[in-house]
Amino acid sequence: MRAVGFDVVDGPEALRPVEVPAPVPGPGQVLVRVAYAGVNHGEAPHRQGRGGQPGGFTVPGLEVSGEVAAVGPGVAEPAVGEPVAAYLPDGGGYAEYAVAPAAFAFPLDGIPLRDGGGAGLTLTTAYGVLAGAARLAPGDSVLIHAAAGGVGTAAAQIARTLGASAVYGTVGTPEKAEYAKRFGYDAVHPRERFTGQLPEVDVVLDPVGGPTRLASLSVLAPFGRLAVYGEAGRHPDLALPLEPLWQRNRSVAGYHIGDLARRSPGTVRAHAQAALCMLASGAIRIDVTAELPLAEAGAAHTAPAERRGTGKTLLRVG
Structure with missing residues (x-):
């Protein structure tokens, strides 16, 4: 089968097309004939060696859509034959066929395969963190x-659907601010100076880290929650004292x-199914801003690496 992956730690140019044997589903697994593979920020650190040197040729890709083969x-x-969106905890999505745990292969119930390609991880994360x-x-x-970003635009819509009274955002460029405003934000601020620009909030979602994470604590209302789900800024980890948290009625999750x-696969499945119900009903949408052939996976990694990415990028496979 056709696949794209890497066997050396490097930039986006490390991704190259190859022919490899199709995987075989084991107990509790399904084989998906991939139509679309979602491109996610978390796949880049793997290629860059954050988990160590690759042990042979590695096929990334954490979410796909397609039919169960x-x-x-x-x-x-x-x-x-059933169309599904799938989360692939072990990767392998940049290929014509991918193996997924059956628990993480979610029926699309009329959702187009193109939308499903950006749902298994992105929507599940957006719903789960909220x-x-x-x-x-x-x-x-x-x-x-x-x-x-893909999670940010989905989270804004999901927050509204779950009853949020106000939704604010931060971005790194004016162009991203104009883009983000399409998804129901009350206001979008520059990330470098969001404090003092908005009232105290009950919830902050932070995949950035570093100074952004530290400043986020200062905008939390009483019993406010800072929910952390990434380290996109590649900053050193913060050492947070606990005393200011309880003294100011704040918490970090x-x-x-x-x-x-x-540890809790049923929770992942429940989050995914809830988000997909919102997608199927039209309450939320996935905005695919780039769609490239599988062989151009390296190019799909370039925009996020240069902090230019918006919305959802897909690789067209089937």
């Missing part, structure tokens, strides 16, 4: 950093879908 032992659903880590309640106000998939 085969099922492994013990799998009753989804059925062969409903799980941040415990968003109706009437809460929300601040979303990286407001123009975390969301990591990989850990959740290992």
Whole structure:
């Protein structure tokens, strides 16, 4: 089968097309004939060696859409031929066929395969960080950093659907601010100077880290929650004293879908299904801003590396 991957740690140019054997689904797994593969920020650190040197040729890709081509032992659903969006905790999505745990292959129920290509990880994360880590309640106000990205644009819409009273965002450029405003934000601010520009909020979503994360604590309302779900800025980890948190009635929570998939797969599935119901109903949408052939996966990694990415980038496979 055709696939794209890497066997050396390098920039986007490390991604190259190859022919490799198609995987075989094991117990509790399904084989997906991939139509679209989503491109995600978390795939770049893997290519850059954050997890160590690759042990042979590695195919990235954490979410796909397509039809179930085969099922492994013990799998009753989804059925062969069923269209699904899938989260791939072990990667492998940049290929014609990918193996996913059956629990993370979600029926699309009429959602187009193109939309499904950006749903398995992106929508699940956006819903999970809001409903799980941040415990968003109706009437809460929300601040979303990286407001123009795939998760940020989805989270703004999901927050509204869950009853948020106000949704604010921050971005790195004026162009991203104009883009983000399409997704229901009340206001979008420059990330470098958002403090003092908005009222205290109940929830902050932060995938950036560093100074942005530290400044976010200062805008939390009483019992406000800072929900952390990434380290896109590649800053050193913060050492936060606990005393200022309890003295100011603030809390910090975390969301990591990989850990959740290992320890509570049912929670991941519930988050994904809730988000996909919103997508199917039209309450939210996925904005695909770039669609490239599978062989151009390296180019798909270039825009996020240069902080130019907005919305959702897909690789067209099938």
